């Protein structure tokens with residue numbers, strides 16, 4: 001091989017995802033796509049709000065000379081300002097355009113934030129189960145991701161986090177509403193986490209950052225509210241995107257926001273700005289910046305995801321599947337009826353149902369169902385889920 005050993009290793013660790021896609025494609029070719037129930041991908045299936053198409057057309061029509069040129073690496077000041085105005089209200093904090101930097105999605109946001117704060121050997125702690133890519137993002141910037149167990153209901157285990165924080169810890173990375181569990185962390189826990197990071201930072205004489213990855217913030221059900229991060233802890237950074245809430249993941253648009261009260265705010269902003277450039281993003285897509293500036297607070301029809309969740313949860317609960325009902329996102333993370341979640345995902349695959357084994361998220365003994373699919377897919381998959389669990393009764 002002529003590619004790096006590190007990338008070779010990442011390819012092999014990520015190979016289960018490729019394998020899953022290949023097997024899914026094979027099943028669809030064999031049985032017809034409508035007879036395969038594909039819950040493997042978190043690709044939003046609802047259309048963006050109608051306003052999105054309107055704004056896109058108007059923006060294209062109004063583009064003049066210079067509107068496709070390079071811009072400040074942080075994005076158009078007008079766009080950052082519009083995001084900041086919304087964020088100030090949402091976070092109950094005095095956010096201005098200076099603290100907001102437009103990025104290529106939430107992944108871009110997390111990578112520029114980690115690039116800015118990590119030195120070789122630094123550790124990033126994250127509650128498990130967690131988004132698969134986090135370990136690669138930490139590794140991209142010389143850091144190491146360490147997972148910390150959550151409680152049985154997938155809520156933060158503050159004692160476990162307290163024990164895990166050590167002199168190498170540079171950041172705690174949280175994701176609420178959570179992929180893959182669908183759980184939302186309550187305000188009291190976030191405040192307690194902030195206090196813990198403050199205390200441990202003093203003990204180890206270093207700033208420990210709280211990075212909040214929140215692309216699912218608006219996808220919550222039953223009146224659930226996602227609490228403010230900025231009021232929970234001053235050394236906090238938000239990374240997020242419009243990928244999921246307005247269904248435009250292919251457009252690669254998001255932002256990173258630094259808490260206006262952060263101790264080294266100007267250094268963080270300078271670092272993030274240069275990181276956006278040198279990681280090769282340069283700046284977030286110009287057209288999309290102008291569009292999302294006018295879409296603050298908007299989202300797809302969230303009640304549609306709530307309905308899909310209910311059809312799925314009601315159906316699976318009736319068959320004896322065990323799970324904690326998601327408060328947000330479009331993921332359900334049921335317990336596998338057998339300890340080996342990879343084997344159970346294979347049993348489901350034999351019934352033409354595609355899910356992701358929990359081990360892939362550091363959540364063994366479970367599996368993830370992405371219910372961002374047509375209602376019919378959920379309804380038609382029910383007999384297959386039934387057959388799979390019957391094998392273990």
Ligand SMILES: Cc1ncc(COP(=O)(O)O)c(C=O)c1O
Pocket residue numbers: 042104105106107108131175179213215240241242243249253254
């Ligand atoms: C938890 C989490 N973080 C980040 C991302 C990446 O989002 P984006 O496509 O905006 O980069 C995803 C995408 O699935 C995600 O689930």
